[in-house]
Amino acid sequence: MVVPDPMSPSVSSVPASSGDARDRLPSGPRWIVSARYDLGFFICSGVLTFVFYGVYRLAHHMGFLLHGDSILITYFFFTAFFDHPHIFQTFSRTHYDGAEFARRPGLYTWGLGAFLAAGLVITALGWEARLIVFAAIYGTWHIIRQHAGFLKIYKRLNDDTDPLDDWIDFATFYTGMFACLLNDYADIRGPVVIYRDLQATFPSLPADIGEVGWGAFLVLLMVFGARQVWRVMQGRSINVPKVLLMAAALSTHYFVFFATATPFLVAEALETAYHDVQYQGWMWHYQRRRFPGVRHVALKWLAVGMLYGLVVGVIETYGLMQRGWAMWLFVPFTMVVLFHYYVDGLIWRFRECPELRPLIARADTNAGTTG
Secondary structure (H helix, E strand, O other), X not given: OOOOOOOOOXXXXXXXXXXXXXHHOOOOOOXXXXXXXXHHHHHHHHHHHHHHHHHHHHHOOOOOOHHHOHHHHHHHHHHHHHHHHHXXXXXXXXXXXXXXXXXXXXXXXXXXXXXXXXXXXXXXXXXXXXXXXXXXXXXXXXXXXXXXXXXXXXXXXXXXXOHHHHHXXXXXXXXXXXXXXXXXXXXXXXXXXXXXXXXXXXXXXXXXXXXXXXXXXXHHHHHHHHXXXXXXXXXXXXXXXXXHHHHHHHHHHHHHHHHOOOOHXXXXXXXXXXXXXXXXXHHHHHHHHHOOOOOOHXXXXXXXXXXXXXXXXXXXXXXXXXXXXXXXXXXHHHHHHHHHHHHOOOOOOHHHOHHHHHHOOOOOOOOOOOO
């Protein structure tokens, strides 16, 4: 029996012929890679948000590890095995891909050096708390934009491009994501504890802004649901990957910002773990397609990324435990994270990068995976 390559596009990924009848064909949903792959990496990996919450709740029983500090245990597992490995993967696109490196050599050499130097200056000025605030807000926007990028791809692949659907889909998505986020930044009374004596002052919005946003989201959600029902009644297909992705992104965001109240470092893990695995899945797909002649290219990058993450996780955990001079150890890794946020808004613009077009079956696109 021949087992299909899980990295090859499924039959359902192949675009149907043009014409109005396309929307009515029972050909099934189209996926970026395959149903199993997409569900595993891009959608169902949202369960990690709830897994990390469970880790946090159980971690205080792990007295043999990091003195049973549940915050530190959760953060270590997150940063060492999820967050920094995904950060490192960016370099396979910016430095390992010759076409992309030639496109922006200054940014990937002198620009990266400038990021690192800026981190040292900020720390020397005693502004590390402000840097944490900026990184937290920028990071959340980065996560939202990545989900939006996948949403765009699923809409293109499934010919879900009716202007009314576009408006309803993105209004529902962005309103829901920001309603959750703004709820967490409403009525903040005093500095936020990052860890022990490390605190930062976040912008505080009016107390009811989250509820107003949530009310608007619920209205849009009903409109979104009614639109899907109307499509079925008209004999048109429902874009299943799009609906599942929206459900995963919105439910995890709601859990982090509305349904739970956890310490800052734990909330960071809950919010970002889904994003990290989603990105790893995308990079695995990119590396296999972009460098088909390199043996085990994706496994090699994953292995080195995991090693990098483990080293950074140990250093950052040590810095949090010791504070003082040890906090300087954070600086280069924090700035690499910010570099990742910035360049990811540039490197996945399909229209500008023809070498990326084989990554999806329909390479029409303004739809990147990150913002």
